[in-house]
Amino acid sequence: MSTDLTPTTTANEPWPTPVAPGPFRARVEVPGSKSETNRALLLAGLADGPSTITGALEARDTVLMRDALQGLGVRIEQTGSALRVTPPQRFTPAPEPIDCGLAGTVMRFVPPLAALAHGTTRFVGDPVASQRPLAPVLHGLRMLGASVDGDAIPCTVTGPERLDGREVTIDASGSSQFVSGLLLSGSRFPNGLLLRHHSPDGATIPSRPHIDMTVHMLRERGVQVTETEADHWQVLPGPVLALDQRIEPDLTSAAVFLAAAALTGSSTTVPGWPEETTQGGDHIRRILQQMGARTELVDSELTVTGTGVLKAVDVDLHEASELTPVVAALALFAEGTSVIRGVAHIRGHETNRLEALEAELGRVGGRVQQTPDGLRIEGCGLAADGLHAAQLLSYADHRLVHTAVLIGLLVPGCSVDDVQCTSKTINHFDQMWTTMLEARG
Known part of the structure; x- marks a missing residue:
């Protein structure tokens, strides 16, 4: 960097x-909370029906997340402080490049969802967005069967008709968001997800409470996710239940x-x-x-x-x-x-x-x-x-x-x-x- x-x-x-x-x-x-808002938005977009988010942060990073999800087919309607989120029947590639700004949650959480859309989505960002680490997430998507061009912003993600992969090993010592980004969409992958963190030099994952937040929010929505051993997660395939949420x-x-x-x-x-x-x-x-x-x-x-x-x-x-x-x-x-x-x-x-x-x-x-x-x-x-x-x-x-x-x-x-x-x-x-x-x- x-x-x-x-x-x-x-x-x-x-x-x-x-x-x-x-x-x-x-x-x-x-x-x-920005972290909770963007997780709630993405999970609502993945859910099996409409849901309402109240108390969501209204700021640049969350607006970028909303725009990204809408580009992939999610409908988001605002009434006062409430957001009504309606998932699509199936995700479609964004017709215009998705702007990530400098938002780590957007550039690391949305590409796995875009891999569920059959076709190519392009991701861009602020001039220095290319300096933010992203390669582990994109490497994970390749292991799942998506085609990815690039290892940082700008990049493209092309989803196949079906993601056939399941096992992913990444080095998440640079950001806990690498783990969260893959876990959030994991239950919607046809075979679920078996995710491992491995660092060649033994480095640990930072900011673990953010992974705890991700796992907690997934379980609230009925997703079966377990940490089978240290730094190994299993997400079973299945629906994400629609859940109304108030943001801390x-x-x-x-x-x-x-x-x-x-x-x-x-x-x-x-x-x-x-x-x-x-x-x-x-x-x-x-x-x-x-x-x-x-x-x-x-x-x-x-x-x-x-x-x-x-x-x-x-x-x-x-x-x-x-x-x-x-x-x-x-x-x-x-x-x-x-x-x-x-x-x-x-x-x-x-x-x-x-x-x-x-x-x-x-x-x-x-x-x-x-x-x-x-x-x-x-x-x-x-x-x-x-x-x-x-x-x-x-x-x-x-x-x-x-x-x-x-x-x-x-x-x-x-x-x-x-x-x-x-x-x-x-x-x-x-x-x-x-x-x-x-x-x-």
Whole structure:
């Protein structure tokens, strides 16, 4: 993968990141989970009848998923906040190229479904989409009997009259989405699916809670899926039952608002927080507690309160790597040296996130060093000693904007080049951020 960290979008004017005007007391309604929304949409498109999804995230990645499914013959109708999804009698190749943007869930979940359509579907994306790993999914489709041209975006998938394959072995150490993408459509393959992860160097699968989410949602819909042994899954052929679903709030997106409270001695409450969840973003509760914040979950409302103390952590984020940009920003202001481990694979996310975090935290004077599987960050304390203003870069990556706005709370004069790229998961993020900072309970 290229390590060119030149920003990929500069169309927007730099946005001055707001400095915390003082302690706030805010209630933040976080949009629905992107991960859950796109899984629910795809499973509804595969189901044996119509179903309704409520609380779905309305953002770029989910709109791309909806467009992709509609291109393959799924009908999706919106009434207020509800989506009515009607599967086709049979899938048909998309007449126009399917735009994946930079959405990993679209480029990794939709090609297996497209292999069920007899004919050729082309997949395209943003200019840097070709840098996002995709080959394991496409390799798996070849093993199932589909014809695939290319190993990254852009590519084409041609479904035969019948997929005759069943056994697939891939290296999923680069992304759990490689496993989820194949599992989601597995019961609709004529012979089902026997999927194995094998890494030549023994590397494990990251972000396992996302696979847990996939398996849980499949079982809710009557799909027989079992992990027969470690990293081996079997999906029996059969229908996907139609199921109405309400989407949980996106806990990873919520993390930046909760972290703001920890940084500024403030209080943020996120309603709708589940008591139990397969979302990896739930790990932020434990991390904030370790760093010194108070957390309280009562009646499905999570409140985080900053205590004026922020301690360094040594944390393995292999299971929740999407939290790395937020935890790195917190570590910059902690007392002591923090180590983030287990996230080597995020070099293949929307951008090379480890290199980008090293560059951007360093841009304001932070002392940050990449390690083979993460970051080592020397904190400067909540007084932000030694840090200075800078224009921070997003690299078209919504999570890097989260890093930038957290830095801007305590370092006056900062800006970020493209706040609008946060529309990938939250529309009007800048307005939500400003409203939170102005809240006084």
